[in-house]
Amino acid sequence: MKVGLHIADFTYPGGSPQLADDLTRVVVAAEEAGFARISVMDHLWQIPAVGPAEHDMLEAYTTLGFIAARTSRVELVAWVTAVTYRHPGMLAKLVSTLDVLSKGRAWLGLGAAWNGDEAAGLGLPFPGTAERFERLEETLQICLQMWSESEAPYEGQHYQLGRTLNVPQPLRRPPILIGGGGERKTLRLVARYAQACNLFAGTDLEHKLDVLRRHCAAEGRDYDDIEKTVLVQLDPGEHGEHIDALIAQLEGFARLGFAEAHAWWPEVWRTERLKLLGREVLPAAAALGA
Template sequence: MRLGLHISNFTWPEGAPRLGAVLADIASSADEAGFERISVMDHLWQIGVIGPPEQDMLEAYTTLGFLAAHTKNAKLLTLVTGVVYREPGLLAKAVTTLDVLSGGRAMLGIGAAWNEEESRGLGLPFPPTKERFERLEEALRVCKQMFAGDETAFEGRHYTLTRTLNSPQPLSRPHLPILIGGGGEKKTLRLVAQYADACNLFPGPDVQHKLDVLKQHCDDVGRDYDEIEKTVLYNFDLGEKGERVGETVEGLRRLHELGFTVGHGGLRNAWDTRQFEIFAKEIVPAAEAF
């Protein structure tokens, strides 16, 4: 089982003046510890399940470019970009730029967006749910077209691009991978089956059902279910001195048995890089053995 680090909280003890230096330490430590990927949220305010909106938050793609300069191996992505935050042509260009400058380590994480308060607060569009999903499907088509080097004009209901030029092309092979976040059974998981290389789900009592729904969507569109990477959000709390390593490993094992191939989440007190020493020694070898 591969492991990913999700960085969603930037309110650290030394504050904004040291935020860049601490983030660089976290990224390089995660890379060396064996995290296969590193992600950030695509939010401009902190979200309620973590803290108040006034807490420190960094813009996603600027941050990913910074992370690219401080890592060598880890894949880099958002969990996940809200489709209405950027026009799809610009989004495809941003992710391609990240891929080229990181040496082929970018992924596109994308979803239909949900944070209306943030969007309204900063003047970003936030159309009704139906339209956001229509835009998500069109954006997926645009990005796949641009990643493939197809310059054909795109005419959709919500987006019109007269020439989808994307030069240079991504370095990722066989193509730049796309992850769709969310577990909506009628729309989101159908889009995963139709367009994505990976999904990201939340753990919970219904997670097996979500996978079964995804499999049915794959059957309906003629997609091989096994070729889709199953990622699950799983936060790592190792304890202050590693006393919770055992339960962390057991939790990952249960999720792997359900069919998940990537456990991806936050690391408690990630700013204390001693946590990465425990992770590299205890968690990575155990996960690799699943």
């Protein structure tokens, strides 16, 4: 099992004047510790689960480009891109650019968006739920077309592209991760389009995987071809007092078939916890397989 790092908080003790240096320190430590991926949220205000809206928040794709320049191995992903915040043609170009400049490390993380407050506050489009899911499927189709040999027009209900030219192409077609556990729409789109899904740690994980398995059968997709990831808080504690519990939690995820635990915890800027996880938890996770 792999472990990824989700950076959800950019409010560090040094404030914005030191943020570039602090973030560099975090991502370098994560790569050296053996984390497989680094992700950032696609939010423009901080979300309530992490802190008040007024806390520091960086734009996702600018930040991923910054991280790409300071690392060499970790994969890079917005966890997950809000589908209505960028036109699909621009999004495909952003991810392609990130992939080329990171030498093939970019993923496309994508979801239907949920934060209506930040969208309204900054004047971003935020249609109703049904339309956001329609736009999500069209965005997936457009990105896949732009990452192919086709330059043909795209005519959808919500998006029309006259020529889907995308040069340079990504070094590899970026794998697609769709975030969310919606049983009727989200997991169906995973089965139809994605290389990975993301679920939130909870008591319903086995049920969600069963739903995904049924969607795969309906789509003629091999369930085992989809990487299962779980977003979870993995805080080792001040002195590693939670290490055994974390390893037991990862063992449970592995038994369900999860290939990656994507981890976040408070005060990620305290890199001693990153190093502790690298020494004590990541080797145990690697021994679990997928």
